Amino acid sequence: xxxxxxxxxxxxxxxxxxxxxxxxxxxxxxxxxxxxxxxxxxxxxxxxxxxxxxxxxxxxxxxxxxxxxxxxxxxxxxxxxxxxxxxxxxxxxxxxxxxxxxxxxxxxxxxxxxxxxxxxxxxxxxxxxxxxxxxxxxxxxxxxxxxxxxxxxxxxxxxxxxxxxxxxxxxxxxxxxxxxxxxxxxxxxxxxxxxxxxxxxxxxxxxxxxxxxxxxxxxxx
Numbered sequence: 001x002x003x004x005x006x007x008x009x010x011x012x013x014x015x016x017x018x019x020x021x022x023x024x025x026x027x028x029x030x031x032x033x034x035x036x037x038x039x040x041x042x043x044x045x046x047x048x049x050x051x052x053x054x055x056x057x058x059x060x061x062x063x064x065x066x067x068x069x070x071x072x073x074x075x076x077x078x079x080x081x082x083x084x085x086x087x088x089x090x091x092x093x094x095x096x097x098x099x100x101x102x103x104x105x106x107x108x109x110x111x112x113x114x115x116x117x118x119x120x121x122x123x124x125x126x127x128x129x130x131x132x133x134x135x136x137x138x139x140x141x142x143x144x145x146x147x148x149x150x151x152x153x154x155x156x157x158x159x160x161x162x163x164x165x166x167x168x169x170x171x172x173x174x175x176x177x178x179x180x181x182x183x184x185x186x187x188x189x190x191x192x193x194x195x196x197x198x199x200x201x202x203x204x205x206x207x208x209x210x211x212x213x214x215x216x217x218x219x220x221x
Contacts (some may be wrong), residue, residue, distance in 0.1 A: 001077050002160070002176050004119060005103035006214040007032045007041070009130045011053065014099045017130055018043045018051055018185050025055035031214055034058060034100075036076045037144060042156050044096040044137055045189055054137075056096075060089075060157035061140055071143040077160045078136065079174060081200065089136040090193045097132035097185050098158050102211055105171040120170045123211045124180065132179040133158035134188050134199050164202040166209065178203045 011028040014020065020043050027041045034040040039055045046052040059074020063085040078086055088094075104119035111117045124131055135158035143150050159177035167175040177200045179185050188196050 001171075001174065002103050002105060002158075003036050003076055005034050005100045005133075006121075007034065007099055008101045008128060008214055009099065011041075013130055014041070014043065014053060017099075017182055018097060018132075018189075019182070020053050021050040022046070023053040025053045027053065027055060033214070037073060040098070040156075042096040042098050042135060042137060043132075043185075043189075045093070051189065054096075054154065056137055056154040056156040057144070058156060059144070060136060060138065060155050061142070069146075071146050073144065074155060074157070076157050077174065077176070078157050079160045081159070081197070086136075089138055092190055092192070094136050094138060095189055095196075096135045096137045096156055097179060097188060098135045098156065099130060099132055101128040101130060102214055103176060104213075105167065105175075107170050109170075119213065121211050121213050122167065122208050124207055125209060126211065128211065128214075132185055134177040134179055134196075135159070159200050161200050162202050164208060165205040167202075175202055177201065180207065 008031045011023055025041045036058050039057055041053050042056050043051055043053055059076050062072050062075050102121050102123040104121050106117045107120040108117050135156050137156040140155050141152045160174035161177045163175040188199055
């Protein structure tokens with residue numbers, strides 16, 4: 001399960017790639033580590049029909065059957081799109097793309113005795129070009145943290161799929177569904193589900209490598 005990723009790029013690069021018209025997130029950090037429950041930039045189609053960068057909280061609403069207690073920490077990774085819980089967000093109005101340049105998976109095999117489980121980091125190549133997770137977003141009112149009480153949020157999460165030959169030795173269960181071209185981003189943001197569901201597929205192994213952790217990431221947004 002991908003619960004950490006990094007964005008090392010610029011706002012202008014994201015806007016040019018996705019044809020976003022406005023930036024409502026106010027984001028322009030040189031490097032950002034993103035964890036569940038924190039704010040991060042996504043690109044979606046706004047109420048006026050143009051694409052925008054928005055700042056949303058990572059973690060979609062949890063299926064009620066899996067809720068424990070009186071708060072909802074959210075679901076970061078979405079796999080079973082046939083579930084009635086997720087089907088409501090499959091249409092283009094609820095889709096988004098999530099910019100990133102590298103993502104992490106826990107690597108228990110590399111753990112040193114007495115230490116923490118380290119992360120393995122993945123990127124398209126050593127230059128870490130901009131890519132996007134195929135995601136969903138929704139407005140939501142509820143409790144994320146008991147101490148904060150009920151609040152209104154805009155939430156997001158992204159699709160996962162079968163891991164490719166690069167990710168599988170580290171994480172056998174899944175990897176994110178990744179978009180690498182402006183054409184794929186266009187399709188994901190505008191197409192009907194039957195036109196885009198094939199994008200829930202592993203990235204070819206030739207398009208992903210193991211990399212070192214990002215250098216000098218900033219604090220969480």
